[in-house]
Amino acid sequence: MSNTIHYSSCPVCNSNAITTVLTAKDYTVSKQEFSIWQCSNCSLRFTQDVPDETGISVYYQSEEYISHSDTGKGLINKLYHLVRKRTLSGKRKLIEKYTGLERGNMLDIGSGTGAFINEMQQAGWAITGLEPDTGARTRASILYKLSLKDSAELFSLSPASFDAVTLWHVLEHVHELNEYVLHLKTLLRPGGKLFIAVPNYRSYDARVYKECWAAYDVPRHLYHFSPQSMKALVEKHGLKITSCKPMWYDSFYISLLSSKYKNGRSNFIHAGWIGFVSNLKALFDTGRCSSVIYIISPKD
Numbered sequence: 001m002s003n004t005i006h007y008s009s010c011p012v013c014n015s016n017a018i019t020t021v022l023t024a025k026d027y028t029v030s031k032q033e034f035s036i037w038q039c040s041n042c043s044l045r046f047t048q049d050v051p052d053e054t055g056i057s058v059y060y061q062s063e064e065y066i067s068h069s070d071t072g073k074g075l076i077n078k079l080y081h082l083v084r085k086r087t088l089s090g091k092r093k094l095i096e097k098y099t100g101l102e103r104g105n106m107l108d109i110g111s112g113t114g115a116f117i118n119e120m121q122q123a124g125w126a127i128t129g130l131e132p133d134t135g136a137r138t139r140a141s142i143l144y145k146l147s148l149k150d151s152a153e154l155f156s157l158s159p160a161s162f163d164a165v166t167l168w169h170v171l172e173h174v175h176e177l178n179e180y181v182l183h184l185k186t187l188l189r190p191g192g193k194l195f196i197a198v199p200n201y202r203s204y205d206a207r208v209y210k211e212c213w214a215a216y217d218v219p220r221h222l223y224h225f226s227p228q229s230m231k232a233l234v235e236k237h238g239l240k241i242t243s244c245k246p247m248w249y250d251s252f253y254i255s256l257l258s259s260k261y262k263n264g265r266s267n268f269i270h271a272g273w274i275g276f277v278s279n280l281k282a283l284f285d286t287g288r289c290s291s292v293i294y295i296i297s298p299k300d
Contacts, residue, residue, distance in 0.1 A: 110170030114140030
């Protein structure tokens with residue numbers, strides 16, 4: 001039997017200074033509405049009264065959930081696949097730059113259907129991929145001949161095993177947030193780096209679309225990070241953010257989906273403009289980008 005989780009304090013900093021800020025709708029599966037709260041201390045936003053780990057799985061069962069189904073249905077998803085081909089090599093180069101390695105051991109958490117770890121494996125990296133969804137693991141096997149492990153195996157992995165641990169839009173889905181981050185730290189080899197990409201509700205596109213902002217993605221997104229709240233989270237566990245990098249394409253993709261949620265169909269011209277302005281405002285301040293990649297190291 002599943003239950004819901006009601007927070008009486010902030011999941012990151014434990015402050016009691018939490019209040020509701022908006023109500024967002026699950027446009028993908030259930031059409032239910034969920035309340036989003038914010039901590040005035042660390043600025044984390046989080047979805048209140050979310051299903052627990054037993055009950056959340058039904059909210060992922062949709063052909064429209066692209067990271068699990070790899071669907072190309074619809075123009076927005078076709079554009080997603082087109083852009084993904086360009087971003088895979090960019091992610092690889094980012095990892096090579098910040099680890100200082102052309103080849104190494106990498107753990108990717110939330111591998112979906114395997115496109116990214118296939119890119120890394122083809123470049124000579126030894127890869128371990130974790131994915132909770134059985135269907136996605138099957139697709140990874142068919143598409144790339146990859147053998148992904150169930151995400152439940154994370155805590156059985158050996159300490160100090162990886163030069164890079166990557167989570168591309170994954171951390172916002174994790175129920176046991178603090179235990180997770182603390183364990184990720186133990187998996188790093190000396191000099192190893194965490195690469196965590198999450199949406200940023202401080203972005204211009206989030207401000208424009210408000211409760212219709214697609215990156216809220218309730219209830220699948222349990223947490224909604226700002227740069228301030230991400231800093232508070234990692235420092236709590238003896239880590240530090242060494243660099244932040246923008247994900248420029250996300251503002252356009254998220255704006256297109258948000259436009260669809262708000263108006264019933266995507267206004268490509270208006271959504272494209274919002275994505276452009278969002279990136280323009282983030283040009284000299286990555287902390288305002290629609291999605292941010294945080295490069296994270298253990299504190300000295």
